Amino acid sequence: MPExxxxxxxxxxxxxxxxxxxxxxxxxxxxxLRERVPRGFEAAAxxxxxxxxxxxxxxxxxxxxxxxxxxIHLGMSGRLTVVGEQVEREPHEHLAFYLSGRTRLRLRxxxxxGLALLVPTALLERDRHFAALGVEPLADEFSGELLARxxxxxxxxxxxxxxxQRIVVGVGNIYxxxxxxxxxxxxxxxxxxxxxxxxxRLAAAVREVLEQAIGEGGTTLNDFTDGRGEAGYFQVELAVxxxxxxxCPRCGGTIRRIVQAGRSxxxxxxxxx
DNA sequence: CGGGCGGCCTGGAGGC
DNA sequence: TGCCTCCAGGCCGCCC
Numbered sequence: 001m002p003e004x005x006x007x008x009x010x011x012x013x014x015x016x017x018x019x020x021x022x023x024x025x026x027x028x029x030x031x032x033l034r035e036r037v038p039r040g041f042e043a044a045a046x047x048x049x050x051x052x053x054x055x056x057x058x059x060x061x062x063x064x065x066x067x068x069x070x071x072i073h074l075g076m077s078g079r080l081t082v083v084g085e086q087v088e089r090e091p092h093e094h095l096a097f098y099l100s101g102r103t104r105l106r107l108r109x110x111x112x113x114g115l116a117l118l119v120p121t122a123l124l125e126r127d128r129h130f131a132a133l134g135v136e137p138l139a140d141e142f143s144g145e146l147l148a149r150x151x152x153x154x155x156x157x158x159x160x161x162x163x164x165q166r167i168v169v170g171v172g173n174i175y176x177x178x179x180x181x182x183x184x185x186x187x188x189x190x191x192x193x194x195x196x197x198x199x200x201r202l203a204a205a206v207r208e209v210l211e212q213a214i215g216e217g218g219t220t221l222n223d224f225t226d227g228r229g230e231a232g233y234f235q236v237e238l239a240v241x242x243x244x245x246x247x248c249p250r251c252g253g254t255i256r257r258i259v260q261a262g263r264s265x266x267x268x269x270x271x272x273x
Numbered sequence: 274c275g276g277g278c279g280g281c282c283t284g285g286a287g288g289c
Numbered sequence: 290t291g292c293c294t295c296c297a298g299g300c301c302g303c304c305c
Contacts, residue, residue: 076298111282
């Protein structure tokens with residue numbers, strides 16, 4: 001579900017709902033997420049005030065008073081919403097944060113690929129989840145020149161390169177697929193054989209597709225919503241992702257599906273070379 | 274050390 | 290209706 005745009009949309013929608021509230025009590029119904037939620041998590045989070053929300057890669061960072069940051073990753077099926085404290089528990093609601101103002105922040109995650117942990121704010125960048133992450137694609141330093149530099153002496157398909165979080169963060173299967181279509185590069189193309197000019201177009205396409213998706217509230221294929229439960233609209237803009245057999249909106253060619261690194265790729269064989 | 278692949282989970286869709 | 294297979298937005302660890 002969540003790539004960078006979805007996490008960013010979530011962050012923006014949650015910020016006004018959460019900032020300034022105090023975590024009064026935490027309930028963990030299921031500890032077995034991608035990593036086990038440690039005993040003591042509830043006690044360590046309780047009593048802290050929510051100071052602000054940030055995002056790094058696909059991680060949502062909720063800064064708390066007392067120098068702690070609540071780190072949440074949604075995996076494939078996670079959903080984080082704010083509801084009234086009395087609202088009935090939904091299926092797979094593994095974590096519930098009861099907040100001041102009679103509200104509750106809840107994490108639902110059927111597949112349990114998500115993550116929730118508490119990290120000292122000052123040590124975030126050294127935490128093993130963050131230490132090896134690459135550049136933020138919406139940051140000024142992200143450019144075709146940077147991509148070309150990092151790609152030096154690398155091999156393999158450009159799509160795998162784009163989805164490698166050590167290179168650039170936040171780009172998952174949907175947006176890698178769509179960005180490659182926008183800049184007319186075939187996903188199987190070797191990264192070692194991309195010209196400097198094509199790296200520039202690729203970087204521009206990545207930035208453009210992410211920004212547009214954020215503006216549209218993210219992509220809701222199945223169940224993504226923002227913190228208020230609102231779905232996104234970018235799925236209607238998807239040119240090739242999930243559309244095998246349909247005509248390419250640019251040239252009319254027939255969209256193909258292939259598998260790369262165990263993931264579906266979609267591309268137009270006529271205009272992506 | 275870089276890259277490929279299976280595994281982790283549950284649920285929805287589609288075929289028969 | 291029910292059963293089966295396939296597939297899914299991510300990431301990690303193991304293997305070569």
